[in-house]
Amino acid sequence: MKKITILLMLCLSVHYSFGQDYQITFSAKGASSSIDSVRVENVSQNKFIILGGSDVLHLQKNVTVDVELFHHPDKNLRIYPNPIQEYGRVDFYTPVSGKASIDLFDLSGQKLFGVKKEMETGINSFFLSGLGKGVYFIRFHSQAYNYTGKIVSWAENSSVENIRLNDFSYSSSFTSNLKSAKAEVKMQYNTGDQLKYTASSGNYKITVPDVPSENKNRTF
Secondary structure: HHHHHHHHHHHHHHHHHHHEEEEEEEOOOOOOOOOEEEEEEEEEOOEEEEEOOOOOEEOOOOOOOOOOOOEEEOEEEEEEEOOEEOEEEEEEOOOOEEEEEEEEEEEOOOOOOOOEEOOOEEEEEEEOOOOOOEEEEEEEEEEOOOOEEEEEEEEOOOOOHHHHEHHHHOOOHHHHHHOOOEEEEEEEEEOOEEEEEEEEEEEEEEEEEEEOOOOOOEEE
16 A cells, blocks of 8 residues: 555656646737737746747746846846847847947957937847857947847858848848747746736737646637
8 A cells, every 4th residue: 555655646746747848839810910029927926038929938847047038137138049140139128218229249349330229118129130150249228227148140241231230010021030930938837827928919919817737829
């Protein structure tokens, strides 16, 4: 009887360990069939992350590396894919609206590109292209924040004159190219945690609750 009890406990332990590993994808229908971004909030843990609309949310019990996650106010910048080749997407969280400077530097510290843009409170997204092969640093700064991210580029035959930083909303050609470059974003998740998804598409926004217990596609 004792052996049976121990075996049962081991089986339950294995099930519990492997049962908290789910992949969630997102899609939309109705007035809009595409998703710009999804804010995933773990209400139980008081944490959130931001995904691109085509990204895959990977919920795991043990997440040891989360360099791409937004945990305000410590980590507010994501660059993907990284390394980039012809183009990359930069998502960056702003706690307040207002004008910010965006500067790009090479590995030696030489400034290659600089522009000032009006930022909205929340996530602002840009598409970056025209980088040559090498390592770069991009900085977003204002009186309220100062974020810096490293970019590795594998692109060939490019020059400073070709560097472009386009607003997400007006970069349909980049958007179509990125549809095939899905990112898998990991998030720590315990069985029974209450999640809340907020999907944005242009002027549309919708929020829905969820308590995942399996792989699924969430349609907004």
